[in-house]
Amino acid sequence: MSQDLSDTTVxxxxxxxxxxxxxxxxxxxxxHSGVDFEKRVDFDRLHKYRLARAQEALAASxxxxxxxxxxxxxxxLTSTVIGEWSRDKVARYSLLMGDExxxxxxxxxxxxxxxxxxxxxxxxxxxxxxxxxxxxxxPAAGLMDSAAKEIKxxxxxxxxxxxxxxxxxxxxxxxxALQAEGVEVRDGQQVMLDAREIKNIDEIILLNQAxxxxxxxxxxxxxxxxxGVRENDIVAKANEMLYEMGSDDVEAINxxxxxxxxxxPHNFTDRMVRPGDQAFFDVLHAYSGxxxxxxxxxxVGMATDVQEDAYKQCREWIDASIDLVRPGVxxxxxxxxxxxxxxxxxxxxxxxxxxxxxxGLGVAIHERPIISRLCSMDDPKEIKTGMVFAxxxxxxxxxxxxxxxxxxxxxxxxxxxxxxxxYPAQDLPISVKY
Numbered sequence: 079m080s081q082d083l084s085d086t087t088v089x090x091x092x093x094x095x096x097x098x099x100x101x102x103x104x105x106x107x108x109x110h111s112g113v114d115f116e117k118r119v120d121f122d123r124l125h126k127y128r129l130a131r132a133q134e135a136l137a138a139s140x141x142x143x144x145x146x147x148x149x150x151x152x153x154x155l156t157s158t159v160i161g162e163w164s165r166d167k168v169a170r171y172s173l174l175m176g177d178e179x180x181x182x183x184x185x186x187x188x189x190x191x192x193x194x195x196x197x198x199x200x201x202x203x204x205x206x207x208x209x210x211x212x213x214x215x216x217p218a219a220g221l222m223d224s225a226a227k228e229i230k231x232x233x234x235x236x237x238x239x240x241x242x243x244x245x246x247x248x249x250x251x252x253x254x255a256l257q258a259e260g261v262e263v264r265d266g267q268q269v270m271l272d273a274r275e276i277k278n279i280d281e282i283i284l285l286n287q288a289x290x291x292x293x294x295x296x297x298x299x300x301x302x303x304x305x306g307v308r309e310n311d312i313v314a315k316a317n318e319m320l321y322e323m324g325s326d327d328v329e330a331i332n333x334x335x336x337x338x339x340x341x342x343p344h345n346f347t348d349r350m351v352r353p354g355d356q357a358f359f360d361v362l363h364a365y366s367g368x369x370x371x372x373x374x375x376x377x378v379g380m381a382t383d384v385q386e387d388a389y390k391q392c393r394e395w396i397d398a399s400i401d402l403v404r405p406g407v408x409x410x411x412x413x414x415x416x417x418x419x420x421x422x423x424x425x426x427x428x429x430x431x432x433x434x435x436x437x438g439l440g441v442a443i444h445e446r447p448i449i450s451r452l453c454s455m456d457d458p459k460e461i462k463t464g465m466v467f468a469x470x471x472x473x474x475x476x477x478x479x480x481x482x483x484x485x486x487x488x489x490x491x492x493x494x495x496x497x498x499x500x501y502p503a504q505d506l507p508i509s510v511k512y
Contacts, residue, residue, distance in 0.1 A: 158184070
């Protein structure tokens with residue numbers, strides 16, 4: 079049954095899904111294993127919390143059910159995952175109807191595996207399913223038509239016939255097949271994002287553990303960043319280290335150095351690091367499904383005055399935004415302390431998007447809230463207790479090619495933000511000092 083979470087946030091109440099937490103203490107980063115002598119992440123409680131959040135969000139919408147092809151939503155609903163290779167195949171899907179347990183269609187034998195190893199899902203809710211692997215099996219083969227008929231019948235059996243069906247992402251032929259069955263298709267992603275925006279203590283611990291792994295990677299980068307090392311060498315070492323520490327998925331690592339820093343290219347190359355380079359990195363990985371987005375900037379051996387100035391300005395902008403983070407503050411108030419696009423060298427806010435930026439973190443790297451001058455000034459959203467998000471700033475140096483980039487991850491507590499990205503960044507770090 080759906081549980082009413084409206085009066086039990088992650089920080090208050092005595093609901094089993096939302097235990098009290100003592101915010102006078104640091105958020106735990108307890109390690110990767112379960113033990114019998116400490117209470118750590120409770121994955122059963124995590125599954126029940128996420129499902130209850132989704133059921134509540136669905137009940138608050140005008141949808142009868144939500145059909146998910148987005149792997150982030152499938153994991154959130156079902157606590158199942160079969161590997162990052164499946165992320166771009168649009169092969170798996172899950173259906174949530176009212177306050178029932180979700181149905182899951184998974185890739186071949188994965189369905190049989192879930193019946194054995196995912197006891198929180200009823201056995202008859204684990205189905206094998208495949209819609210065509212992005213058209214490789216063409217729609218004419220009938221897989222999508224068959225799936226649409228099955229979903230339609232399930233909606234009828236659940237008494238939801240005639241109510242809109244929310245869909246998060248979808249291949250056009252699948253949407254057409256649903257519509258051919260008389261199903262009214264609407265946007266279901268907003269329902270799932272409503273559910274995912276407030277984290278419980280288990281999610282927060284996993285996000286903190288993921289951030290702690292990145293702390294260690296930045297310590298390694300500070301030791302390895304020296305003339306002759308290439309951007310891709312750092313990326314390789316960071317990937318190896320994260321997977322050795324237990325990462326599920328290293329989604330991406332940005333490594334940008336020297337003349338590549340301005341404008342920000344959002345990728346890495348085989349460029350060789352040189353003395354005096356300014357270099358910044360972003361580590362995006364997941365631990366037990368929960369993701370990081372965590373930038374740090376270094377200089378190699380030495381820094382010029384203009385590089386130091388850029389870093390100080392970048393730090394001032396991020397500190398000003400962090401100082402505003404409180405429950406009840408709106409995203410436009412935070413975005414307003416950041417410079418406009420033209421003030422740091424860009425033609426408009428679309429071109430400058432994601433340079434002065436805030437975004438929620440969870441089972442995806444972009445959840446609510448999104449904070450940007452591009453969208454927040456006209457459509458502000460409220461900051462809420464239990465959100466976890468990152469704030470990031472970027473400042474080009476006056477030499478025309480260097481730039482600084484800083485990002486901090488934080489949990490919104492009743493009294494403000496608690497930072498969980500702990501690698502020191504108040505002052506510009508210098509590697510291999512000469």
